[in-house]
Amino acid sequence: MIEPVQVLGQPAMRLRGSDGAQATVLLHGGQIVSWIPAGDIERLYLSPQAVAGPGQAVRGGIPVIFPQFERRGTLPRHGFARTMAWQWVEGHQRAGAVTGVLRLTDDETTRALWPHRFEAELSLSLSGLRLDVELAVDNTGDAPFSFTAALHTYLRCDDVLRARLSGLYGTRYVDSLTGQEQRQEIDPQGFVGEIDRIYFDAREPLSLSTAFGRMRIEQEGFDDVVVWNPGPQKAAALADLSDDGWLEMLCVEAACIGRPVKLAPGSEWVGRQAFEA
Numbered sequence: 001m002i003e004p005v006q007v008l009g010q011p012a013m014r015l016r017g018s019d020g021a022q023a024t025v026l027l028h029g030g031q032i033v034s035w036i037p038a039g040d041i042e043r044l045y046l047s048p049q050a051v052a053g054p055g056q057a058v059r060g061g062i063p064v065i066f067p068q069f070e071r072r073g074t075l076p077r078h079g080f081a082r083t084m085a086w087q088w089v090e091g092h093q094r095a096g097a098v099t100g101v102l103r104l105t106d107d108e109t110t111r112a113l114w115p116h117r118f119e120a121e122l123s124l125s126l127s128g129l130r131l132d133v134e135l136a137v138d139n140t141g142d143a144p145f146s147f148t149a150a151l152h153t154y155l156r157c158d159d160v161l162r163a164r165l166s167g168l169y170g171t172r173y174v175d176s177l178t179g180q181e182q183r184q185e186i187d188p189q190g191f192v193g194e195i196d197r198i199y200f201d202a203r204e205p206l207s208l209s210t211a212f213g214r215m216r217i218e219q220e221g222f223d224d225v226v227v228w229n230p231g232p233q234k235a236a237a238l239a240d241l242s243d244d245g246w247l248e249m250l251c252v253e254a255a256c257i258g259r260p261v262k263l264a265p266g267s268e269w270v271g272r273q274a275f276e277a
């Protein structure tokens with residue numbers, strides 16, 4: 001079943017499979033804000049203080065970061081896709097899976113910031129204990145462009161201090177807090193507070209274990225993985241996160257940062273992030 005609902009005062013679509021798996025996606029930002037695998041509990045973190053509306057970024061779920069990661073360019077932080085209204089394209093239920101597709105196309109607002117013609121499609125497909133998310137970007141103009149992007153996934157934790165992430169052993173990363181580069185030496189990895197790292201060319205599947213169970217995370221098309229938690233000080237400074245909200249989340253982001261994607265006119269890039277509870 002696919003039905004329109006309101007979330008944070010904004011139009012959204014709720015997808016529910018015959019097995020009971022359920023996900024909700026906001027048209028604002030094309031942002032998935034809830035995923036409940038069949039017979040399971042909520043697996044994405046959405047801040048109770050999150051706000052949504054034109055120009056606003058929603059704290060939680062799966063923000064779509066395009067066409068610029070963080071401040072790596074002249075655009076607003078993390079680009080514009082997460083703060084704009086996307087269009088619902090279609091949804092269908094087939095062979096036990098329920099799928100929805102949303103689209104963002106360039107317009108005067110995007111071209112004033114970034115002078116390129118593009119079509120971005122966000123697809124989500126859920127079945128049983130699995131959620132597949134796909135971001136496809138088409139260059140619909142007549143000049144090449146390049147971009148960085150991410151699916152900035154907020155995974156729900158009971159207590160991030162007890163969470164463990166594995167699969168990054170030996171991977172080179174830059175610590176965005178210090179600017180230093182090194183290789184991951186601890187696996188599985190625990191968390192003590194603030195962390196902000198970009199892992200480059202992360203090829204192995206990841207596994208996050210929390211009291212909610214183990215979650216397998218895979219990606220394709222995206223080369224890099226960002227691991228982010230604001231920790232107590234930054235959380236206190238964020239208006240849309242409670243002081244102890246950082247304990248309940250860990251961002252594990254599928255990203256293309258180290259090598260920006262270059263797209264020739266008429267060509268398409270596809271990146272995927274998949275979760276299995």
Ligand SMILES: O=P(O)(O)OC[C@H]1O[C@H](O)[C@H](O)[C@@H](O)[C@@H]1O
Nearest residue numbers: 057070077078176196226228251
């Ligand atoms: O607060 P936001 O603009 O949503 O950004 C949240 C975070 O996103 C990414 O994970 C970056 O690596 C962080 O440096 C940043 O703080």
